[in-house]
Amino acid sequence: MKKLILSIIILLPLVALIFLYNFLFSFHKNNTENKKYDLNKFNERYYFTLISHSLGNPYWERVRKGAEDAANEIGVTLEYTGPTESNLTEELRLIEIAIAVKVDGIITHVFDEQQFMPVINKAIEKGIPVITIDTDAPKSKRISYVGTDNYDAGTQAGKILAQLLKGKGNVGIITGNFEPANLKQRVDGFKSVMERYPNINIVDIQSSNISLLGATEKAQFILANNNVDALYCTSSLDPIGAARVVVSRGLQGRVKIVGFDDLPDTLEYIKQEVVDATLAQQPYKMGNEAVKRMYDFKKGKSIPASIHTPVEPITKHNVQDYQKTVEE
Ligand code: BGC
Secondary structure, three states, rough: HHHHHHHHHHHHHHHHHHHHHHHHHHHHHHHHHHHHHHHHHHOOOOOOOEOOOOOOOOHHHHHHHHHHHHHHHOOOOEEEEEOOOOHHHHHHHHHHHHHOOOOOOOEEEOOHHHHHHHHHHHHHOOOOOEEEEEOOOOOOOOOEEEOOHHHHHHHHHHHHHHHHOOOEEEEEEEEOOOHHHHHHHHEEEEEEHHHHOOOEEEEEEEOOOOHHHHHHHHHHHHHOOOOOEEEEEEEOOHHHHHHHHHOOOOOEEEEEEEOOOOHHHHHHHOOOOOOOOOOOOOOHHHHHHHHHHHOOOOOOOOOOOEEEEOOEEEEOOOOOHHHHHOOO
């Protein structure tokens, strides 16, 4: 009996120790397995980055919405980023960061083709596909471009303005920036039409630096220094700035305005017959398509080298109908 009690006293702590070890081991195992499982699950989702021209810009908010809707629909993670204000160096830095953290795909605005080419090609060489959006870099190795055919849109704007001027008058241009290819092409397409009209003269071109204040200042400047019959505005905030100045100087109806995009203020100025026409792009569709095509590419499908989203001219004749279709 004594022997039995003695062996219980010796064995009991030993058994307890074995239990404790097994318990701790299985807890650790479960824990690491869970962590491993979570990590795998996270890695299953693609992580795409969308780099915009300027954060908070209402046009880019629509690009963002389209992209986020597509990301939610297909189940990928989308990070929206960009400079707070139009800034080439910051855009380049954001692409470099996206490469460094090895995202699964980069969708980016291109401020300047020459300066963006090396970083786009670097991403491609590291196995990260790049889709350009809104403005293109066709000489780079980007896999696709999603956006407006900007030269063609510029010619459409030119034809509308030439008609409004009945082939005669002085034109001032307010462009968002001088560098981005999309805005250059909108100016080039416009000029190609104006060349056919010997009595239309382009008297000045100024950059708004993609800001409403900039557009307003440049409209003031052009109108103060030239005898201008029309303003051609190449990016979304420019026709709004131009309209404000035209109204403040009591020139509505006398100075024609043709612009880009369908921001609510622009449509309102069309209704008030201050802005004569605008070319509505499809920023929502751009964002939406870009994410879907990036996903297709990741899944091994072939995608077109460029996907052109259409533009629609809006004037006082169709603005009401247009607004209804946009609201639906
Ligand atoms: C252009 C964009 C630009 C935006 C600025 C749009 O018309 O397509 O490139 O960033 O205007 O508001």
